[in-house]
Amino acid sequence: MSLPDNRRTLSLTLGEERTRIKGFVSRRPVIRDLVPGDAGPCSLTLQLTLTERAAYRFNLTSDHPRLFVRCGDAGQAAVPSAITASQDVAASWMDGEQQVLDVAMPVAIQVWIEGYLARHGEAPEEGRKKKRKGAGRARELAP
Numbered sequence: 001m002s003l004p005d006n007r008r009t010l011s012l013t014l015g016e017e018r019t020r021i022k023g024f025v026s027r028r029p030v031i032r033d034l035v036p037g038d039a040g041p042c043s044l045t046l047q048l049t050l051t052e053r054a055a056y057r058f059n060l061t062s063d064h065p066r067l068f069v070r071c072g073d074a075g076q077a078a079v080p081s082a083i084t085a086s087q088d089v090a091a092s093w094m095d096g097e098q099q100v101l102d103v104a105m106p107v108a109i110q111v112w113i114e115g116y117l118a119r120h121g122e123a124p125e126e127g128r129k130k131k132r133k134g135a136g137r138a139r140e141l142a143p
Helices: 050-059 087-095 105-121
Strands: 008-020 024-038 040-048 066-073 082-084 099-103
Touching: 008 066, 008 087, 008 105, 024 099, 040 082, 050 087, 050 105, 066 087, 082 087, 099 105
Parallel strands: none
Antiparallel strands: 008 024, 008 040, 066 082, 066 099
């Protein structure tokens, strides 16, 4: 059974990175491997939405496009639960005190997102509203 054109299943493997700062050892989860398909220890579905097209374009035009994985509450053991290509969505997860990991976006996923944007169009530009002359300013009242 194939997924709709706006979904892809990705498998990821988590690992741990240790760093030593002034004698203290710090551990943090990292994504060790990310591959297409559901063959890995953890598989998530990346779903593209029309409302996030501008965020996808912004990500794709960056020097290093990334995918973002929500991994549960900050300070808890990392358990992947969702994946996105939108930095806006990832930021909202972090605002909710969720742990978010990032990983380089595979070229195959970049091409797939480009195709999605080509089929559905770029996000419409949010034009500025034209202000009426004098709007927003205190008007001088003649005595």
